[in-house]
Every structure is written in C-alpha cells, then in structure tokens.
Amino acid sequence: MPATALKICGLQSVEVLKSMVNLPVDYIGFVFAKSRRQVTPQQAALLIGVLQEWDQDKIPASAGVLVNPDMNELEELLNVAALDVIQLHGQESPQFCREVKERFPVSVFKVVSIEGSRSETDRISELDAYAGAIDGLLLDTYDPVYGGGSGKTFAWDLIPAYQRWASRHRLPLFVAGGLDADNVAQLIDQYAPDGVDVSSGVESEPGVKDIDKVNAFVERVKEK
Template sequence: MINLPVDYIGFVFAKSRRNVSPKQAAQLIQVLRQWDTGKTPAAVGVLVNPDLNELEELLQEAALDVVQLHGQESPQFCREVKERFPVSVFKAVSIESDRSEADRLSSLDAYAGCIDGLLLDTYDPVYGGGSGKTFAWDLIPPYQRWASQQGIPLFIAGGLDSDNVSHLIGQYAPYGVDVSSGVESEPGVKDINKVTAFVERVKGK
C-alpha cells in the first residue's frame, strides 16, 4: 500500500483477527513516515474500552496521531485522553436500526467538545463494530448534521467495498470512509488490488 493516496491508516489493538502489537505498529508507522505522496497518512489506533494507563504505554511505543474508540468510552474519558495525550480522539458509534432516532442521538450531545471525529459503524453484538456489514444509510443525515454543528468530521464504516463506496459518497458525501474487510482476500489479509480499487473509487480516479 506504500504511496497510495490514503489519509489514514488504522492499527487494531482491540481483540480482533486484525490485531497488531504496539511494537508491530511502531515498525509500520516508521514505514508510513517514508511515503512519498506529499502527505503522510495519519496513524490511527483502534481500541475498545482501554484505560488511561494502557493508552499511555501504547503511545510511548507507537507514535499514533489518532485514537479511535469503539467501546463504551464516556465523554469524560474522551476528554481526558485529549487533555493528557497529543492525539486526536475519534469516537465510533454502532448503529442499531431498531432504536429510535431520538434514542440514538440523545447520547451524542454529551460528547460535544470531547471528540475530534465521529465514525458510524454497523452494530455487532460481539465486537460492537467491524462486522463487515452495511447499516441503513438513510440513518446517516442526523449524525451528519450533529457532526457539522460540532465542526468535526464524520466517517462512515461498515461493509464498504469498491462496489458500494461510490454510491455512499455520491449520496451522502461523508468527510471520510473506513474500510477493512471490504479490501481483504481473506479475514485479516489485505489485498493490494482491492485496496487500490477502493482508493481509486473514493478519490474519483
């Protein structure tokens, strides 16, 4: 993937078949810094319900730019991460279509000023997200309005691939998209051809 025009690259530290160690991430981040695209991709750490000590140890080894939180992290925790560490904080929200819009959105207001980005993902009962399945995209606009009001970017994840991402972007124009299983040849193994095709669709090339 070296030199592909991507803006972020994720390193999964949560329980997953895509899990990497802090040491592995540190080595890969060194490679990122050598990319020759005019802009170095931001290194994003994906975690679920970490504590501050765990984050401190991780960040001492791996120079992450963003911490992406996929658990039940509170607004106060997100604020503490922002204040304590030199990273941006993205909060993932799992979309459950059987909940009312008011119920889904009511908990977001407490995160105002506590996060630097919002990511929508499909709800998964085991991992919270990362299911490789799409959610009902017609649920996106209220979250998009909320993110816009806060002045933060909105990212969309969940079952994206090179076949459907153009439709998502054309209809909803999120700030960014997050992909994993949609560019894999088998679970946990990225396919460079699929990655390239996905990036070309996103960048409109």
C-alpha cells in the first residue's frame, strides 16, 4: 500500500515552518479565503521561500486554499506566490476548474464539503462533470461560515462512495475535517485515503500551529 500523503494546512509562521524542515510532509497549505488562518499573497511568497531551504528532494508542494475566486484574483495571487496546487472550497464549476488548469501551471484540488442535508448519491453524480477538470478530490466537514476548516469530523462511512468515484477517475482522495493525532490512525486503518489534511488538529489555539502536535500527527500518519 502506498504511503498516505500528508498535508498540513493554514501555515502562517516562518518559525513554525522552519521547525518542520526535517518532517516528511507532502503538502503545505496556505489559506487565502476568509479565515483566522488567512495570509496575503506576499506572506505566502515568504513562506514558500522558506520551503526552498528544505532538502531539494523533500520540498513539500504548496497549496493555496480559496473559496469562489475569479480568474483575476488567481492571476494576481500566482504572480506573487508560486503555488503548486489551487484548492477550491466553494461552488466552482467544472468549467472553472478546467480553465484554471489550462491557464496556470498548477494542479487543481476540488473540495466537497460534507453536510447531512443532501443525498450523497446526488452529490457523487454531480462530480462526474469534474472528471478531467481536477487533479484531486478532498472531503471536508461543511462549515456554514468558512465552508471548511471547522475542526469537526464528518460521518466517515460516507468515504467509500467518494473513494470509488475517485478511483474510477484515477484521482487521489484526501480527507480533512477534525483530524488530529488521536484519530488519524483510525481513519487510515479503516478507510486508507490517499491523503490526509490537518489544520486545527495541530494547533495549541485557533490559528497557532503547535510543533509538538505537528510532530505527533506526522508520526501517526507516516508510521502507518
């Protein structure tokens, strides 16, 4: 079984990023949407510069988290911060995702926010239009204010249906939402997602990453 990819999202601190230099992290996420973890393109560019200090064969990919951006916003962002991945958390259409891939040298991850009020069968059938327009699918817990980043888990028994869709289209499936060092091993054991995404679960207070919690989370993921 391939190793589980690991994404740590919501980085804001140069010091924390420097302290992570030897950790086997695959993606670092920067939040540009409304959030207590929001950074500016200039701050992200500085943080991406720190990543270049890592061993060249271990530099994590940089992901930008946005909600319903327009093309001008993306162009201005990418002119400042050389991101590898654009992670879309809103109601972005398949055509929009396809256009992002065509216009910019980035991969596109589409987020599905899981909420209890809709049929997952309907949700998954709607995903068919995204085949060929995205490079990865990420499941997160719906949050009415921010869309995601709620720090709460969703019903994991919904994961297999999305896994089957992602596998059919040869896309990696990431799981986010309320993960921490105490529950991520259970998630990997039960559902074996291609990747996991953590933010609040490695913080000592909202928006403040805790390197001890980061270390513990990385250890749980990478020992699986």
